[in-house]
Amino acid sequence: MFKITDEVIDTQRVISAVEADNAGAIVHFLGTVRNNTGGRRTLYLEYEAYAPMAEKKMAEIGHEIREKWGLDRVAMMHRVGRVEIGEVSVAVAVASPHRSDGFEACKYAMDRLKQVVPIWKREIWEDGEEEWVKPDPVYFDADRGVRTSDG
């Protein structure tokens, strides 16, 4: 399951999507909206996605995980629209026979999501200002593999 949704994320559903009788471990990551960034108070966040491409890119991350770790039970769900403080903006689950692969693969899924999945976050500050969030350094560090020859 690789899904963009404008509803509250049902985290149990993300876990259920990867459950299997031959998995011994499920690593589950939740990104939640913090009440501050660098000490400045946040009122809420707004997420925008290029939904069909975002779902395609998340599915590709799933394929990458299958190639690297042989794990084929991966689920990623990302919310769009207004997300309140404390609410879940993104949920990832990876099932694996052994836990250390699961931890690595789940972390990888989040790192890749922040590099290649077309989703944007807008921060609405408590003082009334708002702005598009600056990209995570990982976005520029990583080999994005698409621009170097011609970009």
Next chain:
Amino acid sequence: MFKITDEVIDTQRVISAVEADNAGAIVHFLGTVRNNTGGRRTLYLEYEAYAPMAEKKMAEIGHEIREKWGLDRVAMMHRVGRVEIGEVSVAVAVASPHRSDGFEACKYAMDRLKQVVPIWKREIWEDGEEEWVKPDPVYFDADRGVRTSDG
């Protein structure tokens, strides 16, 4: 929350125990009962714990995580008694401002649980045999810090 329970683990409750408005990430690990070990079919598992010491040791793992990563929102719950295939035997959640610390700390919690928390697993095979499970290699590899001088 550091708890031994003989009831089905409510994974949402383990997540709720660490949620905080200033956390941006929750890493959540679930250990589930596999339907086989090395290809041999398992019917179910039975867990036994030295409950008060197990809860104390889990709380100590929480203290270690606070010292190493400065994270103080950690929850661990382990089930005892008969646990069916696919059911959750252990749930750990760690909240952190940044995800990579959360992944490391949650993995550390599980590694330490398998070294120092007095819980034992009995495997009941589909062919009718049953036996106490052999310890994870990590148990012997790690510095358990208690036996070397006198043990």
Next chain:
Amino acid sequence: MKVTVKYFAVCHEELGREEEQMELPEEATLRDILDRLEEEWPEITEFYQVMQMSVNWEYATEGTQLSEGDEVALIPPVTGG
């Protein structure tokens, strides 16, 4: 030929629209779309240093040739999670 061009996040804001149909000559590339947009948004080439573009939900380079009905998007640095 006609293609659809979609604008997200800061691009949507700069250009004041979410998407549009664009009529382009045969054999046009993504570069032609950037050139067209530069008239109303002169900083776009500078901004393109950190931005990407996609054709039919796949990242693509500036020189990529377009076909009738393609769905193109301007993709500012992503910040999901």
Next chain:
Amino acid sequence: MKVTVKYFAVCHEELGREEEQMELPEEATLRDILDRLEEEWPEITEFYQVMQMSVNWEYATEGTQLSEGDEVALIPPVTGG
């Protein structure tokens, strides 16, 4: 003095009981408990190479001195998770 000794997992199985009260001389150590148990379970010293013991919910070494009312446990290699 009296202490409680608890047996878990394979120890419980080998000894056929979950716990017992043990009457020990003053200044007795955990080693004295192992010696006492060796009479009915001769392999215990060998098994102790991989096992641990605890006093009042804390791992302790063989030489640890006991006090009245202590809760001791024999702890086979743990296998939780």
